[in-house]
Amino acid sequence: MAVITDQLPEKYHKAMLGWQEKHFKDFPYLLEHWQEFYKQSPFQLVAKLGDLKSEVIEVGAHAGKPKFQRASEMDEEMRAQMLKIIRAQASTELGSVQQHRESLHKAQDPKIQFDVLRVMAEEFRHGYQMIYLLAKDDWGGTRDVAADTIDELLSMETGSHVLEAFNVYFDSFVDNIVFAALIDRVGKYQLTMQSVSAYAPMARSMGPMLVEESFHLATGVNPLRRWVAEATAGHGNVSVPNIQRHINKWLPRGLEMFGSERGGRTNLEFGFKDMLNKEAQERYYQEVKEQVIDVLNYEILKVRLPGITKKEAIALADEVLATGESKRGIKPEDLIYLPAMNFYRRRGIHAFEMNDVRGQPIRSYDEYVRHLRTVLPEAYVTGRDFSTYLENLRRHQGGEVVDEGPLPFYG
Ligand SMILES: [Fe+2]
Ligand SMILES: [Fe+2]
Numbered sequence: 173m174a175v176i177t178d179q180l181p182e183k184y185h186k187a188m189l190g191w192q193e194k195h196f197k198d199f200p201y202l203l204e205h206w207q208e209f210y211k212q213s214p215f216q217l218v219a220k221l222g223d224l225k226s227e228v229i230e231v232g233a234h235a236g237k238p239k240f241q242r243a244s245e246m247d248e249e250m251r252a253q254m255l256k257i258i259r260a261q262a263s264t265e266l267g268s269v270q271q272h273r274e275s276l277h278k279a280q281d282p283k284i285q286f287d288v289l290r291v292m293a294e295e296f297r298h299g300y301q302m303i304y305l306l307a308k309d310d311w312g313g314t315r316d317v318a319a320d321t322i323d324e325l326l327s328m329e330t331g332s333h334v335l336e337a338f339n340v341y342f343d344s345f346v347d348n349i350v351f352a353a354l355i356d357r358v359g360k361y362q363l364t365m366q367s368v369s370a371y372a373p374m375a376r377s378m379g380p381m382l383v384e385e386s387f388h389l390a391t392g393v394n395p396l397r398r399w400v401a402e403a404t405a406g407h408g409n410v411s412v413p414n415i416q417r418h419i420n421k422w423l424p425r426g427l428e429m430f431g432s433e434r435g436g437r438t439n440l441e442f443g444f445k446d447m448l449n450k451e452a453q454e455r456y457y458q459e460v461k462e463q464v465i466d467v468l469n470y471e472i473l474k475v476r477l478p479g480i481t482k483k484e485a486i487a488l489a490d491e492v493l494a495t496g497e498s499k500r501g502i503k504p505e506d507l508i509y510l511p512a513m514n515f516y517r518r519r520g521i522h523a524f525e526m527n528d529v530r531g532q533p534i535r536s537y538d539e540y541v542r543h544l545r546t547v548l549p550e551a552y553v554t555g556r557d558f559s560t561y562l563e564n565l566r567r568h569q570g571g572e573v574v575d576e577g578p579l580p581f582y583g
Contacts, residue, residue: 173379177218180300184307187322188217188300194326196269196296198276202289209286215293219304222379230368232443239372243309246371250442254371255311257444259321261362262302265295266325271351274342280409287391288348291356294384299325301381305373340425343551346410350418353392353464358429360385361452370443393464397471400508404475412472412508417549420511420529423460427453428519461510468508476502516544518561518576524568537569 179185192199206214229235240246246254269292276292279285307318342348363385367378396415402408430436436449447455469489470482477500480488492502493509512531514522526540527533529547534540541562545553552558564574 173222173383175380176221177216178221178304179218180304180307184303184318184322185217187319187326188303191266191299191322191326192296195266196273196292198273198289199293199296202286202293205286209283210290215290215297217297217300219301219377220380221373221376224372224376225367225379229370229443231446232370232441234370234443239370239375241372243311243371248312250370251312253438253442254374254444255306255317257366257439258302258305258374259317262299262306262321263325263328265299265302267328268292268295268351268355269299270329271340271342272348275345275348278345279348280345281395284349284391284395285345287387288352291352291388291391294388298381298384301377305377309373340421340557341555343549343555346414346418346549347421349392349395350415350422351392352388353396354419354422354426354460355429356385356388356392357459357463358426358456360389361430361456365445365447365452368443368446374444389463393467396464396468400468401471401475404472404506412506414549415468416508417547417552419464419508420516420547421549421552423511424516424518426460427457427513428517430456432519433521457510457513465508465510472507473502476506516548518564518574524565524574526565537565 180188202215224239227238229237229239243251243254272288272292272295276285276288279288303318303322306321311317342351360382363378363382367375367382369375369378399408399410399415400412403411430453431449433450433453436445436447436452439445440448466482466486466489470480470485473480473485473488477485477488488499488502489507492499492504493507496504498504509529511529512527514525514527514531515529516527517523517525525533526535526537528540528543534543544558548558560576564576568574
């Protein structure tokens with residue numbers, strides 16, 4: 173992939189550094205210590221544009237026509253939608269930096285901590301990339317949308333983000349890691365779907381971002397593998413049930429980031445994405461099973477049953493979890509499970525249903541809340557996001573239509 177790098181015009185570049193000074197004070201540390209951790213050339217705050225895989229629009233109503241090089245070539249509705257996508261993406265990228273910041277200092281291992289710091293810097297670059305798309309084009313009207321967006325981002329704190337998952341606070345370093353394994357994976361889907369974008373500068377942005385995204389996924393999955401192996405061997409400080417509770421906290425939010433299960437048609441028609449929400453969500457769910465759950469159970473079972481193959485390990489874990497019975501000395505609670513698709517949802521077709529982690533309905537409100545308290549992290553259920561959920565659940569049950577803020581742009 174040939175990659176061209178470029179910087180924002182000075183005024184915007186400076187404004188982004190202003191954001192960094194306010195919200196990402198650890199950034200200079202990354203640049204100073206990069207060589208101690210990596211051999212690759214150091215991080216640079218630049219926009220990166222990769223090749224355009226297809227010169228013509230790949231999906232939707234305009235399929236076969238040349239891609240739009242400039243925003244002005246799109247009709248007003250498409251331009252407004254693309255602007256919305258770019259601004260929401262800028263917001264989530266920078267939002268994740270603010271979330272990681274909450275508990276970065278709680279890490280025990282300096283290398284894992286530095287990897288997360290690098291993830292944060294790359295998310296900052298992704299935000300920069302989106303601002304670059306805004307600044308380099310004419311979005312119609314008299315507003316300077318790039319400057320407006322930066323201004324908005326400057327004043328944005330966790331709690332005021334477009335996407336609900338970015339309003340959930342991090343309570344411990346386990347959050348940083350599980351977030352990278354699960355939520356960055358949604359990002360990967362998002363970027364992959366957008367690599368077909370009919371708006372050429374967006375399509376060209378996705379390749380370099382996806383390269384970085386694979387590092388983010390590894391930053392999540394590798395420490396989890398190590399932690400479950402250590403815990404199973406009887407040492408280490410992060411237990412298997414603790415990791416499970418964090419998976420239960422984040423997976424439902426990840427599923428909702430794909431948007432309503434009935435939606436996605438507009439973006440498909442405009443040629444901005446190549447999958448409907450539901451299809452992308454289902455593929456993501458399956459990938460979490462294979463790339464996270466199966467991988468962790470293999471690590472656990474390698475410690476318990478030395479010499480076991482990956483295939484055997486997955487089959488054994490699936491059976492123990494499905495039957496709830498021990499086999500070869502392995503109990504369900506020794507393993508990591510995939511929470512059900514309909515568990516702890518507050519958006520989409522399963523919003524405010526009362527289901528347990530296995531997907532079975534729970535009739536009584538009190539019993540349901542007791543269940544949630546045992547399967548979600550303790551620090552999380554004592555926090556604001558959980559109390560908001562309970563309030564909204566009550567309102568929903570009282571017949572009110574509860575809409576938790578604007579719908580994710582993934583929709
Ligand atoms: Fe990102
Ligand atoms: Fe990421």
